[in-house]
Amino acid sequence: MKYSFSRRIQKTPKSFIREILKVTQNPEVISFAGGLPNPGLIDTEGILRAAETVLKNDGRNVLQYSNTEGYAPLRQFIADRYKNRYNISVNPEEILITNGSQQCLDLLGKVFIDKNDAVAIERPGYLGAIQAFSLFEPEFFPIEMHNDGPDSGELKKVISEENPKIFYGIPNSQNPSGITYSIEKRKEIGEILTDSDTVFVEDDAYGELNFTGDILPPVKKYLPDLGILTGSFSKIISPGMRLGWVCAPEEIIDRISTAKQASDLHSNYLSQRIIAEYLLTNNIDEKILKIQEEYKLRCNLMTNLMDEMFPPEILHTNPKGGMFIWLTLPKNYSSQKLFEKAMDKNVAVLPGNPFYVDGGGDNTARINFSNADEEGIRTGIEVLSKIFKEWKN
Ligand SMILES: Cc1ncc(COP(=O)(O)O)c(C=O)c1O
Structure with missing residues (x-):
């Protein structure tokens, strides 16, 4: 056929x-x-207990439709965690819950990329992002990765010559290379992108898995208006529950919310409620x-x-x-x-x-x-x- x-x-x-x-x-x-x-x-035991509690106590609601942005106490938890872990102040309205952080890439593609738009990405870059953005037919501009992060000279050139809509990167324990950007590199990326038209999509799927104790601030700290952080419960609780989030200025969240409504109305509400219950009743640290x-x-x-x-x-x-x-x-x-x-x-x-x-x-x-x-x-x-x-x- x-x-x-x-x-x-x-x-x-x-x-x-x-x-x-x-x-x-x-x-x-x-x-x-x-x-x-x-x-x-x-x-599994902890998730079972949380599932039992929410289903027993509020079953008809947790199995009902919900709102697009996500369960408010879960968004509050994420905002509090950014404050405690990275010392950045984020309002819960700047957070939207997604079906895994992979969905953030699809939604950001829908919101930002038109055919032939420039997109800068690390070289090597995360295959899931290459795939998600490819559906919007951009032109990719790869930025070579070094042991301290992406090449600043190449990034400056691509930003000034190609005016990309997005620069996508993974500053903490990058997939695939395992590289973590240095603090100097994070500040430099902030400087290079400030006053540009490029948003930095900062995929932080692995931030919580840093096992050195040397926690560095996200690039978003140096780029509050152009920084978009994505996060995930996959690596710290369960990938099968498919929950992640995007954290961005409210004007961007508003657009993402429109795109998400068209995609799936909202993320799995039962998963959101179970994870929220789990986070509030366990010592997640x-x-x-x-x-x-x-x-x-x-x-x-x-x-x-x-x-x-x-x-x-x-x-x-x-x-x-x-x-x-x-x-x-x-x-x-x-x-x-x-x-x-x-x-x-x-x-x-x-x-x-x-x-x-x-x-x-x-x-x-x-x-x-x-x-x-x-x-x-x-x-x-x-x-x-x-x-x-x-x-x-
Ligand atoms: C860098 C990166 N971002 C996003 C994802 C997607 O994860 P999830 O949709 O489970 O949050 C992965 C999965 O491995 C990943 O490595």
């Missing part, structure tokens, strides 16, 4: 990660390819600390094993949090080949090329450390190191 699909969907890249995850779902495979939070850290400690252990184990076993020409980042480490192989190595060789030994890694909107990155790979257990990490890194030692181009 030949269907007349829109040009827009035909031009949107298929999520390569979803394709790879299909291959790696075999339980015998040690997968460093995906990006799943550790299932052992999902508090304690729960997050536990996740940070577990991920720190796994990340340190992995990078230490890499230092011990990998040949010195294989480079890796040293994340301060999040879920990913980035490998850079020598220029003439192919990470697609690494993927194939590792899959032969039942270990999965994610080739880095799809994270580059302009091609390249063929010698890079993303390694997830949150999902495998200690034994899996030891075995998997051993397999990769053997592959590197025997590598022939």
Whole structure:
């Protein structure tokens, strides 16, 4: 059958990660390819208690339609958390609850991007953002990532020459590279964007997973009117409940709300009520600390094993949090080949090329450390190191 699909969907890249995850779902495979939070850290008992309470006490309401912006006590909780964690003052009216933070990217695309508009994005950049924005047919301008964040010279040039509608970035433990922007870089981005027409979409999916204790202010602190923060409950409570949020000036929230009404009326209200109940009746700091400690252990184990076993020409980042480490192989190595060789030994890694909107990155790979257990990490890194030692181009 030949269907007349829109040009827009035909031009949107298929999520390569979803394709790879299909291959790696075999339980015998040690997968460093995906990006799943550790299932052992999902508090099923706590969620069950919260669900029981809201359903028993207010069942007819929690199963009813609700408003587009989201449950007010949940928006208040998020505003209070920004104050306590980042010392930024946000009004609950500047927060809108979404179906996962992924939906923020779709809504921001609807609100800001017309066909052929310029969009600046980190290089490598988050595949989910590339995919979400691609549906609005922008022209992407990649900004090279360094160990302290995006290249300022390139950013200045793109801002002044291309006047992008959006600059999208992940300052905390970036997906895919694991890089965290330095404080200087955050201030500099604020300076570069001030007085421009570009909003900075600051995806903070991993801010709460910083396991170093060195918490840096979001770029929004230096860019109150042009800063849009997105956040998620996926990595700290549950990805399956699909709840995230966007925090932006009210004028922007108003437009997002219109786009969201057209999309889905409102986010899953039952999930909102359960998560709000959970947050108000549990010590969330304690729960997050536990996740940070577990991920720190796994990340340190992995990078230490890499230092011990990998040949010195294989480079890796040293994340301060999040879920990913980035490998850079020598220029003439192919990470697609690494993927194939590792899959032969039942270990999965994610080739880095799809994270580059302009091609390249063929010698890079993303390694997830949150999902495998200690034994899996030891075995998997051993397999990769053997592959590197025997590598022939
Ligand atoms: C950087 C980043 N942003 C957004 C998301 C989407 O997450 P969710 O929709 O579950 O909040 C992810 C998921 O892995 C991510 O890595």
